[in-house]
Amino acid sequence: MKSKTIKVDNIQVEVFWKKIKNINLRIKSPAGNVVVSAPVGVSDYTIIELIRAKYQWICEKQSLLQREVAENKTKKNTDAEIFFKGCKYPVEVRYNAGKDSLNFHDDGKIIVQSKNVLSVxxxxxxxxGWYRxxxxxxxxxxxxxxxxxxGVELxxxxxxxxxxxxxxxxxVKRRIWLNLDLAKLPPECLEYVVVHELVHLHERKHNARFWGLVEAFLPDWRESRKKLREWEVAM
Structure with missing residues (x-):
């Protein structure tokens, strides 16, 4: 996968060229980083023109994120929410003298125990750490x-x-890496990524043989991949 950083006026843009059909523009929180995913072959000029067309929207989004970060630094995280296994859970922070911890509560909340007011x-x-x-x-x-x-060894x-x-x-090293954010997704997405990476030990490329093997092992892989792509846009 090809990638590079392009500076458009005063905006720094991370560009990643992938085997996708459409150009995706994201402003990632909390820092407001501008990230573009583009189909292979899309020119720098096209990316630059997109950023200039979206310049005002990007600046407004970055300003909003900066305000949110500043406000969150003074909050006690009482209104936080996190994703886990495809669901969103409210987070309640309780302050006591014990060790910092995070656990599910019977009422469906995630309870954070801390002796200090936590920053974002x-x-x-x-x-x-809990995801890991x-x-x-x-x-x-x-x-x-x-x-x-x-039928592979890892x-x-x-x-x-x-x-x-x-x-x-x-x-070569027969080693796989898995994204920490998979903990946020439905369990079937984690399973699909594990199967996907293990199949690469049979076939390096995303060719017909590779997808045929994935199909044989995990017939509903398309639905899981669709969910992954939906999460990729949302996160």
Whole structure:
């Protein structure tokens, strides 16, 4: 996948060329980074003209995000919400002398325990640690089920934040990476990404053989991929 950074007037734009049909423009929170995903072959000129056409909207969106960040720094996170396994949950922060923690509550809330008022970044770090914990429980279960079915061996798997991919596979080292944000998605999306990356150990490219194998192992993969793309736009 080709990528580069383009500066249009005073706006810095991260551009990623992918095997997609349409150009997607996103303003990512909290920093207001401008990210463009474009079909392979789209020129720099086309990207620049798009940014200039959307210049006012981009500036307004970035200003809004900056205000939200400034306001959130003074809040106690009592109105926060997070996604987990495809659902949105309200977050309630309770302050006490104990160790910082995050757990489900019987009434459907996620309860954060902290001895200090948490900043936005501190709450985000706590939530990401919680996501990582749950993925480390679920991924080994999926690998145990799918490795013998797909008929491959895996030396290692890891979790990390990725900007443009849900997963990746190093065929030589027989290692896969999985995006931390998969914890936010419905479980079938995580399963699809695991199967997708394991199939790459049979076939490196996204060719007819690759998709034929995915189809054979996971017949409803198209629906899961559709959900992934919907989340990619929303996040």
């Amino acid at each position: 970044s501190e709450l985000e770090n706590l939530v990401n 914990y749950h993925l480390k429980l679920k991924i080994p279960e999926l690998l145990k089920s799918w490795l013998p079915v797909i 030396n290692e798997w890891r979790i990390r934040r990725m900007k443009t991919r849900w997963g990746s596979c190093n065929i």
